[in-house]
Amino acid sequence: MFRLDLQRLFLLLTTAAVLLTFANSYYVTYQVQKQLLIDSTLEANRVYAAKLAETTNNFLxxxxxxxxxxxxxxxxxxxxxxxxxxxxxxxxxxxxxxxxxxxxxxxxxxxxxxxxxxxxxxxxxxxxxxxxxxxxxxxxxxxxxxxxxxxxxxxxxxxxxxxxxxxxxxxxxxxLHQNNVFFKLLSQHSYIDGSYIYVVDQNKELIYHINKKRIGEQIEGNHVIDSVIIGTSGSDKVVNSLGIPMLAGFAYIKRSGWGVVAQRPLENVMAELDVQLTEVVLKSLPLLFLILTIVLIASRYITKPLKALASQANHMYQNDAEQNILNIKSWYFEVHELKRAILSGLGTLKHKINQLNKDTNTDPLTGLYNRRSLDQLLEQWRELKQSFAVIAVDIDHFKVVNDLYGHDVGDEVLKHLSLLMKENCNENYIAFRNGGEEFLILLPSTKQADAHFFAEKLRVKIAQYNMPIAGNITVSLGISYWDSNSNDTIKITLKKADIALYQAKRQGRNCSILHS
The missing domain is CATH 3.30.450.20 (PAS domain)
Known part of the structure; x- marks a missing residue:
């Protein structure tokens, strides 16, 4: 399945954002300028029509x-x-x-x-x-x-x-079809922008028009003319008798009851706006290209450390993976945090990465990890050279419990003991059921003295706990330590923990012995 890499995705999104912003700015500018131009044209025509009406009124x-x-x-x-x-x-x-x-x-x-x-x-x-x-x-x-x-x-x-x-x-x-002062008065208007004026009488007949052939023509269906002949003045959009949209200003001539209309084709106004905005776009293109170039450079610069981290994520178990990650420049917060998290993951319990499904790696009675999980984890720690302490735990006189109360009560004792161990282990300590009433606790990166302190603390809590039906029980504990730099194998370390456990049994049980 094809997937975009981060750089292309970043470039695509930022380019789209820039182009959409530019297009939106153009659209908003166009709409605002369009309305401003329409409003200013309507107002200019209204003022001009009012001025012509006043001048005509004075002439009359x-x-x-x-x-x-x-x-x-x-x-x-x-x-x-x-x-x-x-x-x-x-x-x-x-x-x-x-x-x-x-x-x-x-x-x-x-x-x-x-x-x-x-x-x-x-x-x-x-x-x-x-x-x-x-x-x-x-x-x-x-x-x-x-x-x-x-x-x-x-x-x-x-x-x-x-x-x-x-x-x-x-x-x-x-x-009305000849030149006179009335025509000279009204014909002073400039027609180069497509605008023109006309005058109508109370019967909606043209008494002045730039096209003299239209003088005498009666105009119907024009709401501007309908408004001006009843004495109102103002401005509005209108479609003229030839079907052309116009921006018209109109004014009433009181002395004669006529109306004067100054109007300009909407198309001409929009053409002017198109010319202006085309010029704006052309002048904006160099800046747009500059921004897109900066976006391209920035996308490479921003995504480079993330691409490097992603590449190293596929080689996490190589010997030089940690050093390669350390060499990646994390110049902004997110990359720094991601890099720190990856390095932290490498330095913590890597066994969690490869944990198997709980159903196949835990003991069904106690919920603790089983011997299979123990073997897998120890193999991983051996490869990672993860030092650890190990505590072997065995219930004292467990056979007596089974003989006196039955195996069901014995199972309950095992469950409660497992729960006590889970509650007292921190997030890094891992408890296993090794078989029968025997348990192991692995303590990564924990020295022998700290492991012995933990074992004693756990022993006291178990001794003080009142088991259902069986009452109080005790355990014996043996502690050993595997140094990744030593010549001892993990198997020898586990054997040492067993030796220390048996020594605790010989010394009267309910105690913890540290293998020397």
Whole structure:
């Protein structure tokens, strides 16, 4: 089964983390910048639309003031044709507000027009163009078709004579398909970024558009136009009549009831963002490559001692294994602790590494290790040159116990004695049942004097223990020591422990003898 080594795993994970972090940063930056750019574009268009609305409102106000001034002059001598002609010419010449100026009398007949080349003088206003005539108040009309056939809007002011007699009105016309001050006012907007403006009247008809062919077109299904013609101003996303998503700012022109909309294609805004972030990515690539290079170097440096420890783990029983592990540089905490644990394991009871299953290596009655386990452990210690002390234990007069109380009671005595030995042995001392009522205790790295002290302590506790039914019993103990540097074999050491045990028996039992 294929398994990644630590270096490749470390490199894979850190590289993935770096790339995912970079991708996440790019995504978050993109989303934040996108929203900021959309918001700033919407706000810029709103401000611009409001400014255009204010400027247009001022234009209409000034135009109406000029018409009001002329109406006041004409009210004193309305029937004076020369005065009417001079006043219409003055209005036309003094500014570029109007494409034409006309005066209509109280019978809805066009009495005067300038330029004079416009052939409408003497004509009766059509019924559908009589809104300024009937209103008898200052008015900005909706687009209409003039008697000449031109598509225009008009700004008008009524003329009243003595006793508030209605004499007619004076009007300035702006031809929506021709250049005029209105177009010049609105066409100052820059279109290089795809943005443009348009103006709609209360009927949702375009009265200004960069594409003059669309002037007069009625727009439906546009919520921005629906909002602006009812007098609201603001900004919003919208899909225009051509199906193009737009970022629109809109403002209401109070004096005329029109709405001005400044908008920019969302695609153009996003294209600008794409250019910016592409540049960011390109400038970030050198740093990204540098980070990945550092990650590669770091992965080798960090995993090198772990790889060395893993390699030595497969050769734990070689003679030079400990020295090889000592030579591994453990420059960070985890490797240091792992190295220390391995060295500690080599210096402690290595027999635990090779312990066989308890069912085949322990005595079924007492739960102590059996003779097979003893032989295996002693062979391991011989190979590892592990010095140890050995205590041979034998129950005094055990035959009497069996004869008096039966073998069942004798078995209980063996069990309780084994439990006492287990409880008094530390984690390094190991007790074995050698056969019958004979036991062995191995004490690794323990000198004879310490082993004798332990044996005496164990003997006293056994003598004080009240066995079930059998009562108090005693044991005799023999102690010997195997030095890994001596010429004696382990077998001789075990024999010495037996000799010391028999000596304890001869000296009256219930004592421990140290083999000299």
């Amino acid at each position: 106000q000034n135009a109406q003031k000029q018409l009001a001034y002329s109406a006041k002059i004409l009210s004193t001598d309305f029937d004076n044709e020369s005065l009417r002609e001079s006043e219409t010419e003055r209005l036309y010449q003094q500014s570029s507000f109007f494409n034409s100026v006309s005066i209509i009398n109280s019978k809805a007949i066009i009495t005067t027009v300038f330029p004079k080349t416009i052939p409408i003088k003497g004509l009766l206003l059509p019924e559908n163009n009589r809104n300024p005539f009937n209103a008898r108040k200052p008015l900005v009309s909706n687009p209409m078709v003039a008697p000449t056939g031109s598509y225009l809007m008009s700004i008008s002011h009524p003329i009243f004579g003595m006793n508030e007699k209605y004499l007619g009105f004076i009007t300035g016309s702006i031809y």
